Amino acid sequence: MANPYPHVYLGDRIVAAEAATVGVASSAVLYGLSVYTVFPVHVAGAARTAFRLDDHYRRLEESCKIIGIDRFAREWDYQRFYAAVVEVVGRNAPVEDVFVRATVHVVESIPGTRVRGCAIQVSIFVYDAVPIVPQDGMRLKSSPWRRIPDNAIPSRAKVNGAYVNSVLAKQDAIDSGYDDCIFLDSNGHVCELSAANIFLVRNGTLITPDVSCDILDGINRRTILTLAAEDGIPVVERAVDLTELYIADEVFVTGTSAGAAPVFEVDGRTVADGQAGPISQALRKRHAAALRTDDLHGWITPLN
Secondary structure, three states: OOOEOOEEEEOOEEEEHHHOOOOOOEHHHHOOOEEEEEEEEEEEOOEEEEEOHHHHHHHHHHHHHHHOOOHHHHHOOHHHHHHHHHHHHHHHOOOOOEEEEEEEEEOOEOOOOOOOOOOEEEEEEEEEOOOOOOOOOEEEEEOOOOOOOOOOOOOOOOEHHHHHHHHHHHHHHHHOOOOEEEOEOOOOEEOOOOOOEEEEEEOOEEEEOOOOOOOOOOHHHHHHHHHHHHOOOOEEEOOOEHHHHHOOOEEEEEEOOOEEEEEEEEOOEEOOOOOOOHHHHHHHHHHHHHHHOOOOOOOEEEOO
16 A cells, blocks of 8 residues: 655645545545546656646546536636645655645535535645556456446546446455456446556557547556557557457556556466567557656646
């Protein structure tokens, strides 16, 4: 487990981590009515940079819009968000790479099952950049729990309460001796992991479920698609059958907390020769550079 650093941004100021709380009668607690994003911060001496910070702010704003949390856009523009990130990272003074989690909590007390006009509180905290999945080869299990469909709780909105679905599926995988799960939709098509997007390679083509397949439209997913296109790798976004993973040449996953991690086994079947393939390795290297130093795309934001 990675514990939060000692200083947390909450509401409109920095507080001690143990004091960063929301009320037990708030919608955030009663209904899981919060939305969030997580992004990496690279530390190199005195320099600190965030990866695709504007995209993470935009996703937070879009998650609020989808759910109907209308006060965030009115009260928090990008400059206020940026300033809060700079402040909390600066106060914690990390000496190595970290993750930063920003959450919009609906803190109205006992408002019932509604959201518009309800009071919000933003929290931002820093924690160690510990990957949530093995980086040297994962074993995945297709889950008996189906992915929540877009017409129930939209996957493109990072809603805290929806992650009960991920907990059920990942715990089943762990209990069965695997590292993580593969969600399928109601038609049996591949969606994603508990908290990462999935890719496969067949005959030199990079394939991934499209954004209509009940997936999170992940920022790192978009990054991989951009880098692959730049490297001349054919890319296809479409519905994916589970059995395609069984016969793939390569499988890997992406996410802020997952990195770009290879998959060596799916449902007890070894992926190809059980090693990271050339496309996976090349994109993992490009992805790592993009997070830290390769700012050809305007993805790096200095936290001055």
